[in-house]
Amino acid sequence: AQSVSQHNHHVILSEAASLELGCNYSYGGTVNLFWYVQYPGQHLQLLLKYFSGDPLVKGIKGFEAEFIKSKFSFNLRKPSVQWSDTAEYFCAVIPNNAGNMLTFGGGTRLMVKP
Amino acid sequence: DAGVTQSPTHLIKTRGQHVTLRCSPISGHKSVSWYQQVLGQGPQFIFQYYEKEERGRGNFPDRFSARQFPNYSSELNVNALLLGDSALYLCASTQDILAPGDTQYFGPGTRLTVL
Numbered sequence: 001a002q003s004v005s006q007h008n009h010h011v012i013l014s015e016a017a018s019l020e021l022g023c024n025y026s027y028g029g030t031v032n033l034f035w036y037v038q039y040p041g042q043h044l045q046l047l048l049k050y051f052s053g054d055p056l057v058k059g060i061k062g063f064e065a066e067f068i069k070s071k072f073s074f075n076l077r078k079p080s081v082q083w084s085d086t087a088e089y090f091c092a093v094i095p096n097n098a099g100n101m102l103t104f105g106g107g108t109r110l111m112v113k114p
Numbered sequence: 115d116a117g118v119t120q121s122p123t124h125l126i127k128t129r130g131q132h133v134t135l136r137c138s139p140i141s142g143h144k145s146v147s148w149y150q151q152v153l154g155q156g157p158q159f160i161f162q163y164y165e166k167e168e169r170g171r172g173n174f175p176d177r178f179s180a181r182q183f184p185n186y187s188s189e190l191n192v193n194a195l196l197l198g199d200s201a202l203y204l205c206a207s208t209q210d211i212l213a214p215g216d217t218q219y220f221g222p223g224t225r226l227t228v229l
Contacts, residue, residue, distance in 0.1 A: 006156075043117070043118075043220045043221060043222050043223075044157070044204065044206075044220040045220070046217050046218075049217070090156050090157070092156075099162065099170050100147075100208060100216060100218065101147070101159045101162060101170045101172070102147075102149075102157070102159060102218065103159065104149075104156030104157045104158070106154075106155055106156050107154075107155070107156050
């Protein structure tokens with residue numbers, strides 16, 4: 001079955017540490033890729049998205065993600081995390097023939113220790 | 115500007131009952147999608163509506179239905195509730211037609227508990 005996998009369910013980091021969250025998908029064709037974040041008590045909100053062009057995408061709050069087509073991956077990175085980055089992060093995919101129906105991964109819960 | 119609003123915030127039902135969840139999209143947005151988020155999992159797509167027509171349906175049983183009204187608000191209905199329907203139900207609105215480029219804006223969700 002087509003799916004989105006996030007390998008790390010829980011990540012704990014200290015402030016200023018670097019972050020990389022993995023995301024892999026199993027769709028074979030063209031895809032549109034997203035990272036959403038859900039801060040405690042808040043709505044899901046878009047961090048960044050990739051449709052085409054430069055595979056390195058920059059988003060809000062210093063986050064970036066790199067699309068590696070050969071690895072079916074779209075990993076999220078941040079060079080130096082802050083306590084305020086504590087949240088749950090979701091990778092999502094729209095295959096090009098699926099309108100804008102998002103398929104989400106299971107999420108990664110990030111805790112940043114002050 | 116108000117974001118996506120959903121009502122009620124929380125709901126407790128018993129097995130076999132029916133529930134109706136409501137969503138108002140961002141002003142000017144014409145497309146509404148519904149997602150189910152079971153605790154500890156990512157959201158799963160249920161339905162998408164655009165201009166009052168169903169444009170997409172996820173892998174959910176016929177107990178789940180939805181509609182969109184002329185003012186673009188939407189209702190999600192679930193019949194014959196099961197314990198497994200307990201989840202956070204999210205509504206997302208998009209400005210226009212089904213282009214992947216349109217950002218989906220999510221509401222706060224309705225927490226449904228089925229006892």
